Amino acid sequence: MIRVFALLMVSVLALSACAAPPSPPQMGPDGKPLPRVYRISLGDTREIRFRMLDAVNSLREAAGVSPLVLDDKLTAAAATHSRDMSVQERPWHFGSDGSSPLDRVKRVGYQGEFIGETISETYESELQTLAAWMEDDVTRRVILSPEARRMGFAWHQDRGGKLWWTLTLGA
Numbered sequence: 284m285i286r287v288f289a290l291l292m293v294s295v296l297a298l299s300a301c302a303a304p305p306s307p308p309q310m311g312p313d314g315k316p317l318p319r320v321y322r323i324s325l326g327d328t329r330e331i332r333f334r335m336l337d338a339v340n341s342l343r344e345a346a347g348v349s350p351l352v353l354d355d356k357l358t359a360a361a362a363t364h365s366r367d368m369s370v371q372e373r374p375w376h377f378g379s380d381g382s383s384p385l386d387r388v389k390r391v392g393y394q395g396e397f398i399g400e401t402i403s404e405t406y407e408s409e410l411q412t413l414a415a416w417m418e419d420d421v422t423r424r425v426i427l428s429p430e431a432r433r434m435g436f437a438w439h440q441d442r443g444g445k446l447w448w449t450l451t452l453g454a
Contacts, residue, residue, distance in 0.1 A: 357435025361449035365439040374404035399425035
């Protein structure tokens with residue numbers, strides 16, 4: 284039995300040595316590596332939402348503002364908008380029906396004050412997207428708004444792998 288196990292291990296090691304080395308990243312016309320698709324499965328939803336909440340709250344704590352809690356209604360408004368941006372094939376704050384972020388949070392029955400919305404069209408992860416939002420003065424102000432107490436966060440991934448992220452904050 285030990286001999287069979289040893290033979291099996293040697294075979295596995297030999298086969299793994301034959302594996303092709305990882306291919307170098309493809310380069311775009313600008314000389315920078317093209318993005319790799321960040322695939323999200325249905326089972327990742329909860330983990331990604333809480334990872335984003337933790338990251339946002341860490342940034343807020345460092346800025347001296349109170350933490351946020353996830354809000355189902357704000358998340359529903361964010362999910363609707365992420366899907367709609369994908370259908371429209373453009374990242375912008377207005378829905379295909381002309382709705383504004385304020386309209387969307389009212390439609391889902393959110394009773395609090397709307398603070399702001401950040402959006403993105405990318406192939407990057409939620410944390411890479413958050414880092415990009417923090418580099419922009421306007422989206423950083425939304426994320427670090429002292430008035431915000433609640434957060435909705437959602438995305439839509441289209442067939443090609445592009446992600447349409449929406450983060451909605453309320454008081």
